[in-house]
Amino acid sequence: MKKLFVLFTVVSFLSFGSVVSFYETKEISTAEGVTGTPDPIRPPI
Amino acid sequence: MNIGSIIKYHRTLRSMTQSELCNGICSVSHLSKIENNNKEVDGHTLELLLERLELSKLYIEESYDSYLKLLEKFLQSMIYYEKNKANRIYTELLELEPLLTSTDLTFSYHLYKYRYYLLIEDLERAQQIKTFLSQFTSVFSQHESNLFKYLNALLYLYQAKYSDSLEILTCYAEDNSLSIKMQGEVFYYLSLTYSYLENSSMCVVYAEKAFQEYSKACNYIRQIHTQLLLSIHKTEIGLYSDAEQHFEHMLRNAPLIGEVQLLPTIYHNYAILLSNMKEYDQAMNYFRMAMEGFQSSEKYYVSLSSYTEILLILDEKREALNHIREIISNTGTEPLKKYNLIFTFHLLKLEQKEKKAIKWLENQVIPYLEKKNLMKDFIKYVRYLAEYYSDKNKEKALFFYGLLNKKEERFL
Numbered sequence: 001m002k003k004l005f006v007l008f009t010v011v012s013f014l015s016f017g018s019v020v021s022f023y024e025t026k027e028i029s030t031a032e033g034v035t036g037t038p039d040p041i042r043p044p045i
Numbered sequence: 046m047n048i049g050s051i052i053k054y055h056r057t058l059r060s061m062t063q064s065e066l067c068n069g070i071c072s073v074s075h076l077s078k079i080e081n082n083n084k085e086v087d088g089h090t091l092e093l094l095l096e097r098l099e100l101s102k103l104y105i106e107e108s109y110d111s112y113l114k115l116l117e118k119f120l121q122s123m124i125y126y127e128k129n130k131a132n133r134i135y136t137e138l139l140e141l142e143p144l145l146t147s148t149d150l151t152f153s154y155h156l157y158k159y160r161y162y163l164l165i166e167d168l169e170r171a172q173q174i175k176t177f178l179s180q181f182t183s184v185f186s187q188h189e190s191n192l193f194k195y196l197n198a199l200l201y202l203y204q205a206k207y208s209d210s211l212e213i214l215t216c217y218a219e220d221n222s223l224s225i226k227m228q229g230e231v232f233y234y235l236s237l238t239y240s241y242l243e244n245s246s247m248c249v250v251y252a253e254k255a256f257q258e259y260s261k262a263c264n265y266i267r268q269i270h271t272q273l274l275l276s277i278h279k280t281e282i283g284l285y286s287d288a289e290q291h292f293e294h295m296l297r298n299a300p301l302i303g304e305v306q307l308l309p310t311i312y313h314n315y316a317i318l319l320s321n322m323k324e325y326d327q328a329m330n331y332f333r334m335a336m337e338g339f340q341s342s343e344k345y346y347v348s349l350s351s352y353t354e355i356l357l358i359l360d361e362k363r364e365a366l367n368h369i370r371e372i373i374s375n376t377g378t379e380p381l382k383k384y385n386l387i388f389t390f391h392l393l394k395l396e397q398k399e400k401k402a403i404k405w406l407e408n409q410v411i412p413y414l415e416k417k418n419l420m421k422d423f424i425k426y427v428r429y430l431a432e433y434y435s436d437k438n439k440e441k442a443l444f445f446y447g448l449l450n451k452k453e454e455r456f457l
Contacts, residue, residue: 037425038320038351040277041313041344042240043270044126045163045202 048091050184053080054151055098057180066097081184112141112150119157123164124226126266135161152181152189159196168203175200191222195231202238210238218251229258233267236274243421245278252278265302269295273307273314280318288318309338313348325355346376350384357391366395383419386410406430424452 078084162171198213232255239248276291316331332352339345356365393402431445
C-alpha cells in the first residue's frame with residue numbers, strides 16, 4: 001500500500017511537472033533571428 | 046568694413062525701399078552699387094544715408110576690434126564644444142547687438158548665433174535665423190557664404206536630411222574653403238553623417254581624420270566624441286579589440302576632463318560591443334549603468350530596448366515581458382516610434398499570437414522601416430518574413446526574398 005502511494009505521488013509529480021513545462025513553452029516563445037542588433041547612441045552634433 | 050552691406054542690412058530691417066532711403070541723396074542705381082559693395086561711397090553721401098537710417102559713423106567705428114575678438118572667442122568656444130563659455134559669450138553679445146549690427150560684423154554675428162542655436166539644439170531659432178540670413182546671401186563675402194552653407198549642412202543633419210548634409214560637407218572636406226580651425230569639424234560632421242547613414246567604413250575614414258585634426262588642436266571634448274564614433278563603427282565592422290581600446294580611453298578620459306555626462310552614452314555603446322562579443326552578463330551591467338545615467342529620457346528607452354533584446358536572447362521571458370510593456374507604453378511618438386512597433390511584434394510573439402505578429406510585421410513594421418530608410422532593421426525583418434513564408438506560402442516568400450535582394454543591393 002505504502003509503495004503504491006509513493007508510486008502514485010511520483011507519477012503525479014512528474015505529470016504535473018510536464019504540464020507546467022508544456023504550459024511554459026506553449027505560453028511564450030521568443031522571436032529568434034530578429035534580436036541582438038541594438039542601436040548605438042551617437043555623440044552630439 | 047563693408048559699409049554697403051551694413052546700409053542694406055539696416056534698410057531691410059526698417060522695411061525701407063531703396064528709393065525711400067536715397068530720395069534726395071543719390072540715385073537708386075548708385076545706392077544699389079553701394080549696397081552691393083561695388084562702389085566706394087563718398088563721405089558726404091554716407092553721412093546723409095546714415096542720418097536717414099538714424100545711425101552715426103562714430104557709433105559704427107567704435108570698438109570694432111573688441112567685437113571682432115569677442116566673436117572669434119564665441120566661435121572658438123563652439124568649435125571646442127565649451128557650452129558654458131559659449132552661453133556666457135552669447136549673453137554678452139546680445140547686449141552688444143545694436144552695435145554689432147551696425148558694423149560689417151553683422152553677418153558674422155548672425156552666422157555665429159546660427160551656429161550657437163545648433164550647438165544648444167534650439168532648432169526653431171536656428172531655422173528662424175536661417176530664413177532671416179537667406180535674404181542677404183547675395184551680399185555675403187565668400188567666407189560668410191561658405192559658413193552659411195556649412196551651417197545649413199549641420200541643420201540638415203538635425204533634420205535627418207543626410208544626403209543634403211553630405212553633399213555640402215563633402216565639398217568642404219575636398220576644397221578646404223572653410224577656416225582651417227574648422228577642418229576637424231568638417232571631418233567630424235561627415236563622419237557623423239555617414240554614421241546616421243549606417244555606412245560604417247566611410248564613418249571610420251572621416252572619424253580618423255577628425256581625430257587627427259582635433260589632436261593637433263588639443264580639442265579634448267571633440268576627441269572623445271570622435272572616439273565614440275570610431276568605437277561604435279569599429280564594433281559594427283567587427284574590429285572588437287580596436288573598439289575596446291577606444292572605450293578604455295574614453296572611460297578614463299571623460300571624467301578627467303569633466304565630461305561625466307557622456308559616461309552613460311559610453312556605457313551604452315560599450316554594452317553593445319560586449320553583447321556582440323557574447324559577454325551578455327557584462328553587457329547587461331553596462332546597459333543598467335547607462336539607464337541609471339539617462340533616467341527617463343529618450344536615450345533611456347533606447348538603452349532599455351537593447352537590454353530587453355539581450356533578455357530575449359537569454360530566454361529571460363518574464364523579465365523581458367515587463368520591460369516590453371514599459372517600452373510599448375512609452376515609445377508611441379517619434380523619435381522612438383520604431384521601438385514601439387518592434388516591441389509590439391515581440392510581445393505578440395511572446396503571447397504565441399504568431400499570425401497576428403506576422404501581420405503586424407507586414408503591415409506596420411516593414412512599411413515604417415522602409416519609409417524611415419532604416420535599412421539594417423528593414424533587411425533583418427524582411428529576411429525573417431521571407432524565411433517564415435518559405436515553407437508556408439511560396440508566392441509571399443518569393444516576394445520578400447525579391448524585396449531583400451533589391452534593398453541589399455542598394456544598401457551595399
